[in-house]
Amino acid sequence: MQITLYNNFSAENVVHKTKTLLTTLNGDLLENTNMERVVVTIPYNANYNLINYAYIPEFKRFYFVAVDVLVGQLLRLTMQSDPISSFYESYKKSQCIARRSSSNVNTDIVDNKLPFKPQPKFIFRKCGTAFTPTSSGNCYVLTLGGM
Amino acid sequence: MADLWTYNGTTGAGNDFTFSITDDFYFDKTDDYITNPGISYQYQVSSIYGGTEAESAESVIAPTGFLNNRFCFLLGNGFTSDTGAYTISIYGTGTGYILNGYDGINVDYYGQIRLHQYVPYNALAADDFRASAVSPFTFSANAPIFTDATVALNYLRNGYSDSMADYCVNIKESEKEEESDEVLLYSMGVLQTWDNSGLIYENDGAGVAIHKGIRGKLKSGSISLYPITGISDGSLKYGLKMSNNVAWVYLEEVDGFTLTWQEVESVSIDFLYRKRIDELGTFHASRIALDTNTEFNAKIPIFEDETTAQGYIDGNVDITQATNWRTISQNYPITNGTEDGDSETTFGQAYNRSFFSQLYLLGQSALADISNALFTPTTADPTIAGAWEYIKEGIEMYGADPMQAVQGLMYFPVNLTEVFPNTDSRNYVYFGSYQCPVPNGVHRVIFPQGYKDVGTMRIVPSFGGTWRDYEPYTKLYVYIPYCGTYQLDLARYYNKTTTIRYYIDLRTGGCCVCLIADGLLIDIFNGQMGVQMPITLTDKSAYANSQSQILLQGLQGIGGVGGKTYDAVSQAVATAGGAGAGVSGAFGLLQGGIEVAKTVYGLSQNNVSDYNKTKGGSTSQINCYLPQHVTFIFEIQQADETANEVNLQGLPSNASGTIDSFSGYLEVESVNLVCGIATENEKRTIQNALKNGIII
Numbered sequence: 001m002q003i004t005l006y007n008n009f010s011a012e013n014v015v016h017k018t019k020t021l022l023t024t025l026n027g028d029l030l031e032n033t034n035m036e037r038v039v040v041t042i043p044y045n046a047n048y049n050l051i052n053y054a055y056i057p058e059f060k061r062f063y064f065v066a067v068d069v070l071v072g073q074l075l076r077l078t079m080q081s082d083p084i085s086s087f088y089e090s091y092k093k094s095q096c097i098a099r100r101s102s103s104n105v106n107t108d109i110v111d112n113k114l115p116f117k118p119q120p121k122f123i124f125r126k127c128g129t130a131f132t133p134t135s136s137g138n139c140y141v142l143t144l145g146g147m
Numbered sequence: 148m149a150d151l152w153t154y155n156g157t158t159g160a161g162n163d164f165t166f167s168i169t170d171d172f173y174f175d176k177t178d179d180y181i182t183n184p185g186i187s188y189q190y191q192v193s194s195i196y197g198g199t200e201a202e203s204a205e206s207v208i209a210p211t212g213f214l215n216n217r218f219c220f221l222l223g224n225g226f227t228s229d230t231g232a233y234t235i236s237i238y239g240t241g242t243g244y245i246l247n248g249y250d251g252i253n254v255d256y257y258g259q260i261r262l263h264q265y266v267p268y269n270a271l272a273a274d275d276f277r278a279s280a281v282s283p284f285t286f287s288a289n290a291p292i293f294t295d296a297t298v299a300l301n302y303l304r305n306g307y308s309d310s311m312a313d314y315c316v317n318i319k320e321s322e323k324e325e326e327s328d329e330v331l332l333y334s335m336g337v338l339q340t341w342d343n344s345g346l347i348y349e350n351d352g353a354g355v356a357i358h359k360g361i362r363g364k365l366k367s368g369s370i371s372l373y374p375i376t377g378i379s380d381g382s383l384k385y386g387l388k389m390s391n392n393v394a395w396v397y398l399e400e401v402d403g404f405t406l407t408w409q410e411v412e413s414v415s416i417d418f419l420y421r422k423r424i425d426e427l428g429t430f431h432a433s434r435i436a437l438d439t440n441t442e443f444n445a446k447i448p449i450f451e452d453e454t455t456a457q458g459y460i461d462g463n464v465d466i467t468q469a470t471n472w473r474t475i476s477q478n479y480p481i482t483n484g485t486e487d488g489d490s491e492t493t494f495g496q497a498y499n500r501s502f503f504s505q506l507y508l509l510g511q512s513a514l515a516d517i518s519n520a521l522f523t524p525t526t527a528d529p530t531i532a533g534a535w536e537y538i539k540e541g542i543e544m545y546g547a548d549p550m551q552a553v554q555g556l557m558y559f560p561v562n563l564t565e566v567f568p569n570t571d572s573r574n575y576v577y578f579g580s581y582q583c584p585v586p587n588g589v590h591r592v593i594f595p596q597g598y599k600d601v602g603t604m605r606i607v608p609s610f611g612g613t614w615r616d617y618e619p620y621t622k623l624y625v626y627i628p629y630c631g632t633y634q635l636d637l638a639r640y641y642n643k644t645t646t647i648r649y650y651i652d653l654r655t656g657g658c659c660v661c662l663i664a665d666g667l668l669i670d671i672f673n674g675q676m677g678v679q680m681p682i683t684l685t686d687k688s689a690y691a692n693s694q695s696q697i698l699l700q701g702l703q704g705i706g707g708v709g710g711k712t713y714d715a716v717s718q719a720v721a722t723a724g725g726a727g728a729g730v731s732g733a734f735g736l737l738q739g740g741i742e743v744a745k746t747v748y749g750l751s752q753n754n755v756s757d758y759n760k761t762k763g764g765s766t767s768q769i770n771c772y773l774p775q776h777v778t779f780i781f782e783i784q785q786a787d788e789t790a791n792e793v794n795l796q797g798l799p800s801n802a803s804g805t806i807d808s809f810s811g812y813l814e815v816e817s818v819n820l821v822c823g824i825a826t827e828n829e830k831r832t833i834q835n836a837l838k839n840g841i842i843i
Contacts (some may be wrong), residue, residue, distance in 0.1 A: 013841045027800035036826060060824065083822075084836050091822035091833060092807035100797035100840065102811025107613035109799035115787045116620075123781040127647055128602025131628055133771035137562030138508040138590060141653050141677070142517070143554040144578055145505075 001058050002026050003040065003077075005065070008053030012064070015088045019053050035059045036081045044073040054079050061086040230644070372449040373456035374574045374586045390457040409678060451575055451584075470575065470584055491530055506592035506653050507576055508563040513587040514556075518574065557677040559654050560771050564590050566651060567597040592653065599649045606640045609783060609828040616641070622782040627660050629770050630674030632780070635662070639669050647777045678768045796840070806843070814840035 004024045010017035025042055026066075033039065038056065045051070054063045054077065063079030071074055098104060370389040448469030450456040450762045458464035509517075564570060570590035574800070576583050608616035615621060617637060627647070643664035650659040656677020662670040792798070797812035806813065815837045822830055 011842070013836050013839065015223065015841055015843050021701045036828065040632045055338035064338055083825050083832045084841060086834065087822050087825045087829070088826055091820055094816035094821045095547060095803065096806055096815040096837065098797075098800040098809060098813055098815075099816040099838075100800060100812065100814040101800035101809050102793050102797045102813070103799040103809050104800050104802035104804070105793070106801050107611070107798075109801055111799050113796060114259065114792075117785040117787055119785065121783045121785050125604060125779045125781070126781070127191045127604050129599075130601070130775040131560040131771075133560035133775065138510045138564045139558065139559050139562060140509050140511070140514055141555075141557045141563065142507045142509060142514070142576070142589075143505070143556075143654065144576060145552040145554055 001029060001056065003042075004055045004057075005045075005051045005077075006053040006055070007047075007050040008064075011110050012082070013084060015085055017053070017062075017082075017085055020050075021048055023052055028105065035061065038063065038079045039076065040079070041074050044069075044075055048075050051075075051077065053082075186742055207798070224384070347716065371456040371459045373451065373453045374449070374584060386453055386456070388453070388460045390460050447485075451573070506595065508567065508570060508590040508592060510587065513585050513589050516585045516587050517583060555654075556680045557653075558776070559651065559656070559677050561599060561651075561676075563651075563653070566599045566649075567592060567595055567653070569594040569596060595653050597651075599651070601647050603644050603646045603647060604777075604779055605644045606637075606639050606642070607780070609781070612641065615784075615786070620784045624780040624782070625662070626774065626778040626780065627672055627674065628773065628775050628777065629658055629676040630660050630672040633672060635670060640664050645669075653677070675770075678771065806837070810843050812840055812842050814838065 002024060003026075004008075005022040006019040007022055008017050008019040010019070023045065027040070027042070029040075031039075038059070048067050048069065051067050052065050054065045055061070056063065059081075062082040062085045064082055066078045066080075068076040068078065292386055370387065373386050373388065448459060448466050450459060450464070450469055455464050455468065459468070461467060545657045567590075570592050572588055572590055574585055574588055576585055576589055576591075609621065610616045621637060623635045623637045623640065625634055639661075645665075648661045648663060650660065650661065656675055656679060658674050658676040660672045660674065661668055662672075794811055797814055801816070802809075806815075806818070818837050820830055820832060820834050820837075822833060825833065
């Protein structure tokens with residue numbers, strides 16, 4: 001069984017993780033294991049502190065790796081599967097309704113995550129013609145009873 | 148009229164001319180020594196000299212053009228004889244004929260030929276003649292006889308009619324009556340000019356002097372005046388209309404009582420102008436006056452406009468239609484326009500007629516005209532028919548009071564003739580049936596239909612029409628002068644051009660403002676624009692009372708506190724504590740049938756403001772001092788946006804599709820997860836991650 005060890009930079013929820021290959025190991029399982037959670041013991045590796053991600057081709061899974069340093073120049077790797085990255089090609093055709101998205105944005109929907117400042121901004125726009133309360137022009141109305 | 152004198156036409160030096168009086172001639176004066184008709188008199192003039200005033204010519208110039216010269220007799224006065232006997236003087240017009248000094252003959256340097264002659268009671272004794280042989284010359288013309296030297300001079304020099312001659316009056320009685328219908332004497336003159344230099348200017352003194360004074364007389368035909376509007380400084384201008392046969396004389400100089408006239412064939416003016424020189428509403432003492440000199444016995448009719456004045460000249464308009472008919476009419480009381488004098492005046496008839504109210508649009512100068520006319524305490528200036536005298540007479544006669552015809556005076560902060568085009572221009576208003584001239588002109592409202600657009604505004608979303616352009620993130624208010632500030636529904640105005648249109652009620656002063664977006668009426672607001680101007684004390688008390696009440700109500704708050712309760716109070720308040728109702732009094736407004744005060748005093752809560760949550764009471768008068776522009780106010784909430792928000796947490800979407808149709812951040816509302824090789828636990832993990840957001 002082959003185990004490829006990586007140094008992973010991405011967050012857990014990133015599908016296509018950014019990672020650096022460290023080494024590839026080949027070996028045989030000495031104990032029974034679960035595909036979601038695999039624990040193996042490997043010889044000491046000087047870059048053991050960079051090991052946080054792995055891929056096991058036989059299980060077709062990526063794993064998040066926790067390293068324990070054992071006495072006697074051994075490392076114990078506890079690996080938990082990363083289904084988000086492992087099975088993307090399988091579930092990527094699943095239908096969904098996005099609540100938020102970077103790509104398919106609907107500007108008519110209120111963004112409740114957008115914080116607002118307490119003070120609003122005011123814009124004044126005057127309209128063209130003003131009244132002119134002066135005494136010029138025919139500005140008086142005299143109402144008379146008469147012919 | 149038959150010739151009284153015969154001139155035989157013989158000229159030449161040394162010739163005399165004789166005058167003989169025909170049989171039907173009478174000297175009908177108090178000192179008429181000649182009372183017997185049919186007496187023939189012969190007078191001789193020894194010689195005739197020509198020359199100027201300075202000359203004492205001795206040569207004899209044959210009289211030429213005698214027939215064209217005027218001669219008259221001056222009876223009994225003007226020139227004394229040495230002997231104190233009655234004199235008959237012969238005057239000739241100024242061609243320079245001077246009679247050589249001769250015993251008993253005086254010389255008039257201005258061309259008068261005087262012959263003093265003893266006039267016996269019955270006949271002339273031959274030896275009374277100073278002359279030599281009796282001249283075969285006789286004078287052929289109508290030679291009128293005057294008893295007044297000034298009148299005689301005017302006849303000789305200034306072309307005055309011989310109808311002024313005494314013989315016409317006293318002798319030809321029948322002809323005089325016949326002629327008096329035809330011979331109409333009109334005159335007008337500027338008795339005093341309005342500046343000390345004695346000049347009349349067409350405009351502010353910068354123009355050319357037109358005439359210092361004008362006086363005209365005509366034998367027949369007609370002349371009329373009409374006011375010309377358009378002078379804004381309160382001066383008066385009158386146009387003249389005259390028929391063709393008017394003879395004019397031109398006043399050259401006024402020096403105390405001495406009038407020097409220059410005869411002209413025509414005048415180059417077509418108006419008379421009285422300039423107002425002080426800004427306080429009083430006029431200079433000078434005025435265009437109808438001449439009351441006893442020489443002239445008629446006055447000129449003044450008509451309301453040029454068309455009517457011309458109509459009178461053409462004979463189509465009766466003189467009784469003149470606005471000053473009462474002044475010039477021989478009938479009193481004034482007629483009712485039917486030419487039949489009757490005992491009822493038109494003034495009194497105003498209250499026997501039903502009347503309809505009229506709306507007049509006018510400026511400050513025209514208001515001053517009316518105010519001056521109504522309260523001018525004298526009729527000395529007939530061009531502004533001193534109405535007060537008429538008012539008093541009307542009250543005495545009928546208890547009528549033209550002030551009761553006044554229903555209201557209102558001020559608007561706009562030139563109303565621009566708003567209401569359906570008016571007619573005139574130079575008078577009617578108080579009942581009393582016509583009051585208004586030289587500065589008024590515009591009578593025929594139909595009060597009109598509106599004023601004060602501008603347009605295109606309202607465009609600030610954020611491209613996104614959710615931030617709508618409430619509560621963006622709010623729109625509008626400040627409308629005379630109405631208040633109100634919130635608008637933004638959605639109705641976006642991407643539309645909005646017109647703000649005022650409809651004005653001339654009778655109540657109320658206004659209705661429509662916001663019209665792309666031709667559709669969206670919102671209407673009411674307010675009060677007209678400022679009622681109390682005319683009487685009663686008005687003023689009611690007005691002040693109502694104003695204070697509405698302001699107090701504003702402070703106390705009407706219709707609830709806060710919230711959207713402004714609609715009720717934003718309307719023109721019908722009665723602010725009953726202010727202004729029941730106005731009455733001798734000089735108050737008419738009651739009954741007329742909206743006196745309910746909306747007259749311009750009361751409304753028109754300083755309501757949704758914008759700043761105030762409820763202020765106000766008046767239309769105060770609102771004249773507030774901002775006069777319609778103003779749109781946008782209240783926009785400010786977001787604290789970050790540049791990487793979209794990448795890290797996306798934006799609202801609600802889009803549907805496959806997961807791989809999205810990129811970047813994706814947070815699903817719901818998902819139909821299809822994933823064949825994952826365990827159920829892993830599927831749950833995937834679903835939870837999708838709902839919490841993944842980055843593809």
